[in-house]
Amino acid sequence: MALPGQPMDGPSQPGYDPRLSGGVYQPSYQVVTTYGTYQPGANPGQNQGANPPGPTHMPNQPGYPPGATYGPPQPGYNPAVNYGTGLPPSQQGMVRAPEISTSAANITEEEARQLLLDYVNQQSCWGSKAAKQMTIEGINPSSALHYQLETFTESRYTSRDYKPYSGGPVDGPGNGTPPDIWDMPCTPRGLFISENRYIEVPHTDNIQPCDSCQGQGYHRCNNCQASGKVTCSSCSGKGHTWETGQDGQREQKKCTWCHGSGQQVCSRCNGSGRTECTKCRGHCQLRYYLLLTVSFVNHATSHIVDRSGLSKDLIRSVSGAIVFQQQDKQVTPMTKYPVAEINEHSARIVDEHRRSYSSLTQLQQRHKLSVIPISQCWYKRKKTNTCFWVYGTEHLVHTPDYPQQTCYGCCSIL
Numbered sequence: 001m002a003l004p005g006q007p008m009d010g011p012s013q014p015g016y017d018p019r020l021s022g023g024v025y026q027p028s029y030q031v032v033t034t035y036g037t038y039q040p041g042a043n044p045g046q047n048q049g050a051n052p053p054g055p056t057h058m059p060n061q062p063g064y065p066p067g068a069t070y071g072p073p074q075p076g077y078n079p080a081v082n083y084g085t086g087l088p089p090s091q092q093g094m095v096r097a098p099e100i101s102t103s104a105a106n107i108t109e110e111e112a113r114q115l116l117l118d119y120v121n122q123q124s125c126w127g128s129k130a131a132k133q134m135t136i137e138g139i140n141p142s143s144a145l146h147y148q149l150e151t152f153t154e155s156r157y158t159s160r161d162y163k164p165y166s167g168g169p170v171d172g173p174g175n176g177t178p179p180d181i182w183d184m185p186c187t188p189r190g191l192f193i194s195e196n197r198y199i200e201v202p203h204t205d206n207i208q209p210c211d212s213c214q215g216q217g218y219h220r221c222n223n224c225q226a227s228g229k230v231t232c233s234s235c236s237g238k239g240h241t242w243e244t245g246q247d248g249q250r251e252q253k254k255c256t257w258c259h260g261s262g263q264q265v266c267s268r269c270n271g272s273g274r275t276e277c278t279k280c281r282g283h284c285q286l287r288y289y290l291l292l293t294v295s296f297v298n299h300a301t302s303h304i305v306d307r308s309g310l311s312k313d314l315i316r317s318v319s320g321a322i323v324f325q326q327q328d329k330q331v332t333p334m335t336k337y338p339v340a341e342i343n344e345h346s347a348r349i350v351d352e353h354r355r356s357y358s359s360l361t362q363l364q365q366r367h368k369l370s371v372i373p374i375s376q377c378w379y380k381r382k383k384t385n386t387c388f389w390v391y392g393t394e395h396l397v398h399t400p401d402y403p404q405q406t407c408y409g410c411c412s413i414l
Contacts, residue, residue, distance in 0.1 A: 107390060109136045112377045115390055119397035120404075127404030134381040142374050144306035144315050147342055149331070149367040151299045151353045152192050153360035156181045158201060161291040164281040165207055171289075172205045181292050188296045191364055201290035208288055210280035217282040218274040224266035226273035232258035299357060303345040308374045310389050310398065318392025320372035327366035334369070342369065 107115070113136060120126045158181060178201050186197055209215035220226045231237040234257035245251045254260045265271040276282045304312040324334065334346040346367065353365070375390040381403060388399035 106141055107139065107375050107395075109139065112136060112139060112375065112390060115395055115397050116377075116388060116399065119399065120402070123405070125406075126402065130381055130402065130404040134379040136377055136379045138378045140308075140376040140378070142308050142376065143320075144304060144308065144310070144372040144374055145339060145342055146302060146304055146315060146320065146370045146372055147334075147346060147349075147367065148300060148302040148370075149346070149349045149353060150192050150365065151357055151362060152188075152364045153297050153299065153357050153362050154188075155295045155297075155360050156292060157295075158290045158292050160288060162286045162288045164279075164283045165285040165287040166283045170205045170207060170287065171203055173203055176203045178203045178290065184292060186292075186294045188363075192298045192366065193296070194298045195296050197294040197296070199292045199294065201292050204290040206288045208286055210277060210284055210286050212279040213277035213284070215284045217277055217280060217284040219277055221266060221269035221273050221275050223268040224273065228266055228269065228271040228273045229263040230266050232262050232264050234258065235262060237262040296363075297360075299353065301349045301352065303342075303349065305339060305341050306372075306374070308376055308389065310374055310376075310391055314389075314391065314396075314398055315372050315374075318372060318394055318396055320370040320393055322368055322370050324369040325366070326368075327364065329362070329364060331365045331367050334367075337369070 113131065113134075116131045117128055120128050120131050181201070184199060184201070186199060188197075189195060210217070213219055221228075224230050232239075232255060235241050235255035239255055239258065239260040239262040240252050241255050242250050243253050255262075258264055266273075269275050280286055302316060304315050306312065306315060324337070326332075331350065333350045334343050337343055337346075350367070372392055376387050377390065378385070378387045384401075384403055386401040388397060388402070390397055
């Protein structure tokens with residue numbers, strides 16, 4: 001299996017090992033992995049967190065190009081299968097991320113069927129009989145590459161705002177000169193998290209009468225036209241109602257809601273004819289000030305390289321093995337990854353962010369490359385031949401052609 005977007009090596013191409021079937025692509029670059037205390041000959045699980053004294057030369061190991069220098073084998077890594085998780089050549093600022101098992105794409109038929117059954121059982125009214133009876137004819141493991149660049153920016157601007165003023169200290173221009181907005185301390189709660197922060201600019205207070213109620217603190221009630229009374233809704237203002245007596249005759253009786261007056265107390269103003277001013281909350285005055293808005297925004301752009309046919313939006317939604325990660329004030333594009341498409345789009349996206357956000361204050365950038373495991377599972381049921389996908393380290397399932405998605409009367413439509 002080749003890297004996504006990378007042709008498989010032939011007998012005359014570098015990195016080809018005739019002992020491997022299927023023309024496995026093995027890029028001829030160095031990969032050095034850091035562990036803790038390495039124990040030669042120990043089981044893979046015992047060497048997790050191990051650190052050998054130096055790189056190991058393995059000229060006769062299957063899957064390793066002759067003369068290449070490597071660290072110890074990664075636990076769970078099969079050198080005869082190319083998952084596309086090798087680190088690119090040395091690049092300034094490159095950070096080795098924690099290892100995620102790349103064997104996630106290698107699932108058995110039993111595991112694939114059970115994952116499908118679990119997914120079907122989570123759907124309303126889907127039948128599980130098809131998942132139990134289908135014949136899984138083959139599983140095609142592959143991997144997609146997910147490159148993402150994030151640019152974390154800051155921008156600041158001021159606007160005039162107000163609050164009801166009910167008395168108390170006033171921090172006006174007499175207390176000093178208002179500071180420049182970039183001199184006011186404000187830090188994000190976390191990097192690469194979009195949020196807005198709001199801060200009052202010191203020495204900008206100004207007390208003014210409320211312009212909505214002209215400093216009165218109230219408005220004329222429009223519900224009762226300031227009378228405090230409204231027409232009785234029970235008798236329609238007549239003061240009486242008609243009822244049928246025991247003898248079957250209709251009788252006129254005094255309205256019990258308005259007690260015969262034909263009017264009720266206005267519920268909006270409680271009979272006062274006035275409603276409180278919503279702008280000053282009845283305090284008649286407003287405290288105006290400059291409000292600083294600090295906007296932290298994380299701008300993210302990604303590119304997917306995939307040949308499995310799975311939706312790119314689904315691939316973006318899951319995690320995989322992070323094989324490259326860099327974080328700095330300004331990152332540099334990837335240039336030496338063995339898949340040329342990744343290098344090209346890394347350069348394009350980094351340049352797009354540089355031009356698009358040049359007017360903003362750039363706080364930090366980071367980009368990473370993840371390998372997303374994907375298993376395309378082909379199955380047959382009756383006359384239907386189709387497939388479903390198991391993708392991501394979360395082992396999510398996508399089965400748009402599942403044959404038993406119809407509800408057969410188990411739900412009532414109201």
